[in-house]
Amino acid sequence: MISFSLTEEQLALQEMAREFAEKEMIPNAAKYDKGDQFSEDVMKKAFEVGFLTCTIPEKYGGGEMNDLDTVVISEELAAGCAGMYTTMMVNALAYTPVILFGTDEQKKKFLTPQTEKMSFASFCLTEREAGSDAGALKTRAKKIGKEYIINGSKCFISNGGLASFYVVFANSNPEKGMRGLSAFIVPREAPGVIIGKEEDKMGHRASNTVEMTFEDVKIPETNLLGKEGIGFIIAMKTLDKTRAPVGAAGVGVARAALEYAIEYAKNRKQFGKPIALFQNTLFKIAQMAMEINAARHLVWHAAWLMDEGKPCGKESAMAKAFGSDVAMKVTIECVQILGGYGYMKDYPMEKLMRDAKLLQIYEGTNEIQRLVISREVIGPIV
């Protein structure tokens, strides 16, 4: 049975997220974009309504949203401000390995406090020499007695300057290559955790992105997630779950751009009539509306598969790549519909275009998504 309708609860959630975006995010989006600062006042409110901890199971104090709920709110929040959305949803990215692979003790110790006061967490995979090739990372974890000692540096870490814990991927058995990777929970207060410089970014400027160094950081063996050697699997299973929300963010950014461009085109007159009446504008709008709808369907399908516990690697990759490509394409087109005004910072369109770009890059570039998709579609060759 196919159903495209949301439940009453999901509709209420969607409405709540849309209102939050309209009241709290949109009015503050330009300010935080210009200032390149952490939107603390908005995040306090986001914490109060549960968006910062929405995926944490109820048992540990969170909202226990399922995957469809998460993509529904992701679209709305990213339509408000993609940078603030990233701050919120990177928490979900960092919590996912703990939710999927953590013990009850680890969840109580690390997730519950996040639900008690506004807190953040980070997912530390990427390194200078290991971006798309995540298996090649150089951070090392050496076991001595009942402790691990972690050494290495990570780059482009979202929420790194704000986090109270980090999920750090390190190789604990380098001779095994990718099979030597493990994932560890590293508390911020552990000696040797060094927060580096904040990156100056094109878009998502309201989100915090830093370099992180781990210098002889000692953590107890109880902070290992799952078991040694499954770090790569933990990273991939996490990204399978978090890619559809990135696609949903693409839908949100594209929808915000299209809605603005439609209003603009109805009001902007050239040659004595609204530019919306030119067939060129109408066809562009129709094309964008089709692509946004198609992206949303891919995103919802991937989320539904996840909620059903069915394999979803290919569909999550499709949702992420298609949703973010649509965001890029639509925002470029909408800047064009606004003409010169689209290029000006007094209008929201150029920010939407800058914000769309990151969605094609983080959580695995869209080229890597296409590798995932093609491997599954084509299967083994000879």
Ligand SMILES: Cc1cc2nc3c(=O)[nH]c(=O)nc-3n(C[C@H](O)[C@H](O)[C@H](O)COP(=O)(O)OP(=O)(O)OC[C@H]3O[C@@H](n4cnc5c(N)ncnc54)[C@H](O)[C@@H]3O)c2cc1C
């Ligand atoms: C603002 C921002 C926030 C981020 N937040 C986080 C975070 O919180 N945690 C984290 O761990 N990481 C984070 N990242 C890192 C992000 O996931 C990586 O930037 C991304 O995976 C790409 O890695 P790279 O930048 O090293 O590019 P590279 O891997 O060097 O890729 C460069 C280009 O080559 C292409 N390419 C590479 N390999 C292949 C291939 N096999 N086939 C075809 N094309 C290929 C890529 O698609 C890309 O176009 C963030 C990045 C940014 C910019």
